[in-house]
Amino acid sequence: MASEVEKKAVFDIDSAKEVVQELRASFVAGKTKDYEWRRTQLKAMLKLMDENEPQIVAALRDDLSKPELESSIYEIAMLKNSCKLALKKMKHWMMPEKAKTSLATFPSSAEIVSEPLGVVLVISAWNYPFLLSLDPVIGAIAAGNAIVLKPSEISPATASLLAKLVANYMDSSCIKVVEGAVPETTALLEQKWDKIMYTGNGRIARIVMAAAAKHLTPVVLELGGKCPVIVDSGINLQVATRRIIAGKWGCNNGQACISPDYIITTKDYAVELVDSFKCELELFYGKNPLESKDLSRVVNSNHFARLLKLLDEDKVSSKIVYGGERDKSNLKIAPTVLLDVPQDSLIMNEEIFGPLLPIITIDKVEDSFDLITSGTKPLAAYMFTNNKKLKEKFVEKVSAGGLVINDTTVHLAEPTLPFGGVGDSGMGAYHGKFSFDTFSHKKAVLYRSFAGDAPLRYPPYTNGKLRLLKSLLGGSILGIIRALMGWSKA
Numbered sequence: 262m263a264s265e266v267e268k269k270a271v272f273d274i275d276s277a278k279e280v281v282q283e284l285r286a287s288f289v290a291g292k293t294k295d296y297e298w299r300r301t302q303l304k305a306m307l308k309l310m311d312e313n314e315p316q317i318v319a320a321l322r323d324d325l326s327k328p329e330l331e332s333s334i335y336e337i338a339m340l341k342n343s344c345k346l347a348l349k350k351m352k353h354w355m356m357p358e359k360a361k362t363s364l365a366t367f368p369s370s371a372e373i374v375s376e377p378l379g380v381v382l383v384i385s386a387w388n389y390p391f392l393l394s395l396d397p398v399i400g401a402i403a404a405g406n407a408i409v410l411k412p413s414e415i416s417p418a419t420a421s422l423l424a425k426l427v428a429n430y431m432d433s434s435c436i437k438v439v440e441g442a443v444p445e446t447t448a449l450l451e452q453k454w455d456k457i458m459y460t461g462n463g464r465i466a467r468i469v470m471a472a473a474a475k476h477l478t479p480v481v482l483e484l485g486g487k488c489p490v491i492v493d494s495g496i497n498l499q500v501a502t503r504r505i506i507a508g509k510w511g512c513n514n515g516q517a518c519i520s521p522d523y524i525i526t527t528k529d530y531a532v533e534l535v536d537s538f539k540c541e542l543e544l545f546y547g548k549n550p551l552e553s554k555d556l557s558r559v560v561n562s563n564h565f566a567r568l569l570k571l572l573d574e575d576k577v578s579s580k581i582v583y584g585g586e587r588d589k590s591n592l593k594i595a596p597t598v599l600l601d602v603p604q605d606s607l608i609m610n611e612e613i614f615g616p617l618l619p620i621i622t623i624d625k626v627e628d629s630f631d632l633i634t635s636g637t638k639p640l641a642a643y644m645f646t647n648n649k650k651l652k653e654k655f656v657e658k659v660s661a662g663g664l665v666i667n668d669t670t671v672h673l674a675e676p677t678l679p680f681g682g683v684g685d686s687g688m689g690a691y692h693g694k695f696s697f698d699t700f701s702h703k704k705a706v707l708y709r710s711f712a713g714d715a716p717l718r719y720p721p722y723t724n725g726k727l728r729l730l731k732s733l734l735g736g737s738i739l740g741i742i743r744a745l746m747g748w749s750k751a
């Protein structure tokens with residue numbers, strides 16, 4: 262089994278300032294702005310993955326006993342796609358965007374120029390430690406920035422591998438990996454950055470944001486929350502159940518920010534739904550899921566204890582309808598379904614982030630919208646229904662980072678959609694071009710010639726000029742003619 266949280270002194274916290282200075286010097290020298298540099302780095306990242314896939318899979322197995330299939334798809338293939346997309350589209354993304362101009366600046370032309378921000382800090386989380394570390398880095402490279410990446414100390418094998426591979430494959434005068442825990446991250450956060458992207462929980466996000474505020478540094482916060490799943494009746498229940506299972510236990514055993522956190526269904530439909538879970542879960546993970554090789558383990562003993570605290574609350578443990586077994590020595594908890602847990606239980610008031618799935622029942626499926634909106638805004642919300650009106654209501658009423666109808670988690674794989682939270686689930690977004698935009702400043706550039714120098718803006722400010730200005734602002738052609746001709750309205 263992998264090591265518990267390791268606090269390795271691999272980074273001298275006194276050198277944080279020098280690290281940023283070195284990267285800033287590279288940025289100021291224009292190294293990272295060069296298109297060829299960006300291309301070379303993205304190609305190097307692809308090579309890094311192509312040549313080290315077994316090592317990456319092994320590190321993820323060490324940190325989380327993540328099944329190879331999940332590592333290959335959700336950590337490596339997704340990252341490769343992201344890299345390839347940036348390589349294909351980056352030139353286009355970098356091109357200035359023409360903007361329309363109006364009478365206010367006539368004659369003129371305008372464009373929006375995407376310029377890199379400078380030196381950025383990426384702080385990532387442990388649950389998808391490879392993807393969540395390098396995916397933001399792809400956007401930051403494509404946009405032309407220098408980067409420090411601070412992976413999570415809770416997945417130490419992946420963090421060490423990342424540090425080694427990035428140093429070996431990429432330009433270390435512009436991209437650095439800093440390993441470490443709280444002291445190292447604190448030292449980094451004291452420096453002045455041009456953007457900080459943090460992935461993790463809301464408590465630390467507040468520390469990150471407070472540190473960033475001292476330097477007026479903008480932040481992207483990729484956080485979590487309780488992602489609800491509404492299950493309506495009259496659906497293809499087997500497909501729905503399988504897609505919920507894939508998004509919950511098939512995503513790092515529920516340790517994913519967009520994994521279903523709880524289900525809402527009607528009292529009438531709950532028994533059928535529970536039966537469907539029992540049937541499909543047994544089919545997927547066998548009679549003894551603690552032995553299954555297709556489930557990640559809980560990341561460490563702290564999180565194991567946290568999850569058991571949620572599960573073993575008296576008013577909750579009595580509601581288990583499937584699962585509940587645990588194996589402390591291997592940090593495994595079986596897929597667990599609970600029916601009708603009380604709303605005031607811990608499990609319904611904290612992000613679960615593990616293999617427990619409570620089902621809440623209501624009278625009418627429409628009641629689920631108020632239930633969701635009475636809480637904080639989730640990172641994702643899901644609904645299974647064939648009812649067109651309910652789909653429309655869901656989209657209209659539920660505010661979340663993203664919504665999926667009739668599936669779970671798959672919006673993550675669509676780079677044409679922004680990925681990010683709202684309210685307590687975060688701010689800012691990335692993926693595809695959104696990553697490039699997140700790490701760019703959109704610079705407004707207006708071009709004028711010396712012709713058409715209207716006297717209107719210069720003193721003396723006569724009544725005629727004032728009338729003309731008001732007409733121009735009012736936009737009425739007749740008013741403009743009137744003002745030009747000196748006619749009064751009366």
Ligand code: NAD
Binds near residue numbers: 412413415614
């Ligand atoms: P974590 O413990 O790995 O922490 C994230 C980062 O914060 C790490 O790099 C860690 O070193 C740093 N950190 C910890 N304490 C700190 C401190 N006091 N000061 C500065 N930095 C500190 O990860 P976690 O928070 O347990 O991650 C799980 C949470 O992240 C869940 O809420 C989950 O929903 C969320 N998450 C969100 C996304 C997303 O894309 N929105 C993805 C994954 C996880």
